[in-house]
Amino acid sequence: MELRNSIDGGRGLYDTFVQLMDFITGIFKTSLGRKYLMAITGAGLFGFVVMHMLGNLLVFAGPAAINEYAAKLQGLGPLLWVARIGLLGMVGLHIWSAIKLTSENREARTVEYDAAVEPVDAHRRGDIVAKFAARTMIFSGLIIAAFAFYHLAHYTWKVPQINGAGADFELFYVAADFTTTLEGGEEGKDHADIFKMIVTGFKVPAVSVFYVVAVGLLCFHLSHGLSAMFQSLGVKNKNIAPWMDRFAVCASALIFLGYISIPVCVLAGFIK
Amino acid sequence: MDKLMNLKLKVWRQDNADDVGRFEEYEAHDISPDMSFLEMLDVVNEGLIESGKEPIAFDSDCREGICGTCSMVINGAAHGGQKGTTACQLHMRHFSDGMTITVEPWRATAFPVHRDLVVDRTAFDRIQQKGGFISVRTGSVPDANAIPVPKDQSDLAMDAAQCIGCGACVAACKNASAMLFVAAKISHLSLVPQGQPERERRALAMVKQMDDEGFGNCTVTGSCEAVCPKEISLDFIARMNREYGRALIKKGTI
Numbered sequence: 001m002e003l004r005n006s007i008d009g010g011r012g013l014y015d016t017f018v019q020l021m022d023f024i025t026g027i028f029k030t031s032l033g034r035k036y037l038m039a040i041t042g043a044g045l046f047g048f049v050v051m052h053m054l055g056n057l058l059v060f061a062g063p064a065a066i067n068e069y070a071a072k073l074q075g076l077g078p079l080l081w082v083a084r085i086g087l088l089g090m091v092g093l094h095i096w097s098a099i100k101l102t103s104e105n106r107e108a109r110t111v112e113y114d115a116a117v118e119p120v121d122a123h124r125r126g127d128i129v130a131k132f133a134a135r136t137m138i139f140s141g142l143i144i145a146a147f148a149f150y151h152l153a154h155y156t157w158k159v160p161q162i163n164g165a166g167a168d169f170e171l172f173y174v175a176a177d178f179t180t181t182l183e184g185g186e187e188g189k190d191h192a193d194i195f196k197m198i199v200t201g202f203k204v205p206a207v208s209v210f211y212v213v214a215v216g217l218l219c220f221h222l223s224h225g226l227s228a229m230f231q232s233l234g235v236k237n238k239n240i241a242p243w244m245d246r247f248a249v250c251a252s253a254l255i256f257l258g259y260i261s262i263p264v265c266v267l268a269g270f271i272k
Numbered sequence: 273m274d275k276l277m278n279l280k281l282k283v284w285r286q287d288n289a290d291d292v293g294r295f296e297e298y299e300a301h302d303i304s305p306d307m308s309f310l311e312m313l314d315v316v317n318e319g320l321i322e323s324g325k326e327p328i329a330f331d332s333d334c335r336e337g338i339c340g341t342c343s344m345v346i347n348g349a350a351h352g353g354q355k356g357t358t359a360c361q362l363h364m365r366h367f368s369d370g371m372t373i374t375v376e377p378w379r380a381t382a383f384p385v386h387r388d389l390v391v392d393r394t395a396f397d398r399i400q401q402k403g404g405f406i407s408v409r410t411g412s413v414p415d416a417n418a419i420p421v422p423k424d425q426s427d428l429a430m431d432a433a434q435c436i437g438c439g440a441c442v443a444a445c446k447n448a449s450a451m452l453f454v455a456a457k458i459s460h461l462s463l464v465p466q467g468q469p470e471r472e473r474r475a476l477a478m479v480k481q482m483d484d485e486g487f488g489n490c491t492v493t494g495s496c497e498a499v500c501p502k503e504i505s506l507d508f509i510a511r512m513n514r515e516y517g518r519a520l521i522k523k524g525t526i
Contacts, residue, residue, distance in 0.1 A: 022525035031451075031489045032479055032516045101489045105447035108381050108488030113345060114295065115282075115374035119353020120346075120366035128349055130446045130493035137491070228492035234514030237507045 031104070034097040039229035041094040046226065046251075048087060049218070053258040056198075059271060060261075063195035067178040070194040095145060102138045133224040140221040147214035154207075155197060164204040172196045199266055208263035215259040219252040226251055276302040277364060280372040281316065283328055286385050289392075293385065295374075298328075305365035309352065310335060310342060312364050313375075329388040337361040337501060340436030343443070344389045345376040350440035350499040358438065358501040378439055380448035382485045395485040396437050396453060402481040403474035404457040406466045419465050429463035432456045434502040441496035441504075447488030452496040454482045455512035456504045462515050472519035479516050 027033035055073075058066040073080065117129050133140070153159045158169040173185020174193035182190055202208045226248035230236040236244060265271045279300040286293030300316050307315070310332050317327035333341040342359040346352035352362040367373060375389065383391040435456035442450050458475050461467030467474070490509055497506045 019524045023520055026476070026520040026524065030479055030516075031483050032513055033520075035489060035513070036517065104486075105449075105488040105491070108448035108486055109379055109446075110381055111379050113348055113376055113379055114284075115345070115348040115376065117348035117353070119349040120362065121354055124353055124355065124498060127498035128353055128444060128495050130491065130495055134491050134493045135446060224492075231490075231492045231506070231510050232513060234510045234512075234517060236510045238505060241506075 031101070034101055035232040037093050037097045038101070039232035041090040041097075042225050042229050044090045045087075045094060046222065048090075049222075049255060053255055056262055057258060059195060059198055060265075062179075063174070063193075064178040066194050066198075067174050067191060071178070071191040074191070091145070091148075095141070098138055098141055131224065133220055134228070137221060137224060140217050144214065144218050144221060147210075147217075151211075151214075154201065158197075163201055164207050165200045167200050169197045169200070172200075198262065199271060202263040202266035205267065208267055211263050212260045215256055219256040222255065223248050223252040274305045274365070275369070276304055277367065277369040279303055279312075279367060279370070282372060282374045283388070284376045284385075285328070285388055286377075287387065289384055289386055303364050305363065307364045308335065308360050309344075309346065309362045309364065310360045329386075329390050331390050332360060335360040338436060340438030340501075343378050343391055343393070343439055345378065345443055347374055350378070350443040351438075351501055353499060356501055356503045358436075361501075378443040380439075380442045380487070382448065382450070382487050383439060383442060391439075393437070393439050395487070396439065396450070398485065399450070399454060399478055399481045400437075400457065402477040403470065404461070404478065406461060406470060408466070421464055425463050429460050432460035432463070432504065432508055435460070435500075435504050436502055438501060440499045440501060442487060444495040444499040445488065445490075446493060446495065447491055449490050449496070450482050450485070450487035451490040451509050451512065452500065452504055452506070454478055455508040458515050459508045459511045462511075471515070472523040475512070475515040475519040476523065476525065479512075 027036060055066075055069055058069050076083075117125055119125055119128055150162070153162055155169070160168040160170070163169060169192075170187075171185075172193040173182040173190040174180065174196070175182045175190075178191065181193055181196060185191075202211070227236075227241075227244045230244045262271070277300075281298040281300055282295050283298060284293060285296045298316055298320070300312055301319075303312050303315065310330070313328060313330060320327045331341045331343055333339040335342075337358045337360060340358070342351075344351070344359050346359065346362070351357060351359045352366070354362055354366060377383075377385050377389045378391045378393075380391075382395040383393055385391050433456075435453060437453060439450075439453070441452035442448050445452075458478055461474060462471050492506070492509075494506055497504065
């Protein structure tokens with residue numbers, strides 16, 4: 001009590017501070033707390049994946065639509081940086097808790113079973129053995145993270161050496177009508193030609209194949225994660241669990257189709 | 273009487289906690305299909321004792337599926353993988369003549385092997401001691417129905433209370449997570465009025481002890497629920513997650 005009074009004159013600030021620290025410790029330093037972090041950041045990143053896909057699909061509405069959309073996003077200024085830092089924070093927390101949880105899981109069983117799972121009721125094997133997607137979350141996740149880094153270098157930082165098209169996306173600008181390609185545009189003055197970047201980028205078969213594989217892996221990751229996050233947040237039960245599982249599978253499939261439709265259509269010549 | 277069976281056993285043998293351990297093969301002759309798995313092991317042990325060898329050490333107590341002592345992984349499945357069944361209630365009729373059966377102890381860092389198939393499960397006791405109880409005054413017997421309990425709540429609490437603490441959930445989980453056990457214990461008491469005074473403290477303290485014991489984390493694979501001899505539902509893990517979040521917000525610390 002004396003310590004408390006000496007710190008804040010008995011106004012209760014000390015208690016509030018201690019409570020807040022306990023709350024933070026309870027989240028970051030416990031198994032269940034880290035599972036909350038996984039679920040919440042996972043849900044946030046899922047939201048980003050959906051919005052990004054919807055934005056990408058504007059490519060089907062023609063160059064003007066997607067270029068104008070991109071210009072509007074770029075025009076958000078500080079808000080754009082808030083979103084970027086928020087996303088980076090979520091990615092960081094998601095990966096940190098994933099690595100922490102997975103290493104704890106590894107330590108929790110250092111000796112594996114010798115026998116393959118063969119229950120006396122053979123049909124129950126599928127219930128007893130964890131699904132492949134659930135067993136490989138850390139691998140699918142880390143590969144997706146590596147892909148996301150490459151994808152940023154490809155289209156955001158526009159590193160010419162990795163696009164495989166022999167072009168410099170940095171020089172792709174579009175006129176004020178958002179449709180006509182502009183030669184010799186200036187950064188900060190003219191808008192980037194996103195449409196041309198997409199077409200040029202995905203015309204390279206290897207780039208498209210890598211993209212499709214990465215998106216496939218992302219959707220595989222989501223097929224488990226989207227249903228497990230409800231459990232981690234404590235909102236799953238046997239009545240709604242089948243619907244959550246269906247939601248996870250359907251959302252993953254839709255996201256897969258939505259994303260891959262673009263490289264497929266570029267390679268097939270539907271978008272040019 | 274059904275035809276007697278002959279089986280091959282591949283059993284984990286380990287002299288003590290410090291021994292590295294190894295598999296040894298045994299033959300079980302003239303096994304009745306009506307024997308339980310443990311009775312079959314008894315027969316094998318009789319043979320081993322007669323030939324001057326050390327019998328296979330395994331835990332057993334009630335042999336009627338309620339004590340949760342018989343911890344063994346049979347052909348890769350905790351308790352053998354029959355729905356809602358402990359190893360002592362698993363009958364040999366589920367196996368076929370001439371087959372090889374692998375028997376291993378629970379594998380988890382928090383459950384070190386004492387000897388052969390016997391593991392140390394006191395980690396569960398320590399979790400229970402942190403909050404798996406209610407504090408009541410002692411004295412004369414309270415009046416019946418003095419505390420009204422809604423029927424659906426008590427039914428759900430009793431579903432959770434069925435947990436016998438055998439540890440099959442840990443054994444089956446790819447992460448050796450004890451969350452189904454802890455969830456059952458937390459849920460059981462948080463659902464009834466008697467458990468309310470210590471509700472938040474219980475959730476926080478039991479989860480902390482679970483972490484300290486070195487169990488893994490839940491990946492929502494459902495393996496635990498599938499092998500649980502008392503068919504404790506995965507729903508209780510969701511309930512524990514809610515309870516813990518509620519306790520963090522309401523109380524923050526133990």
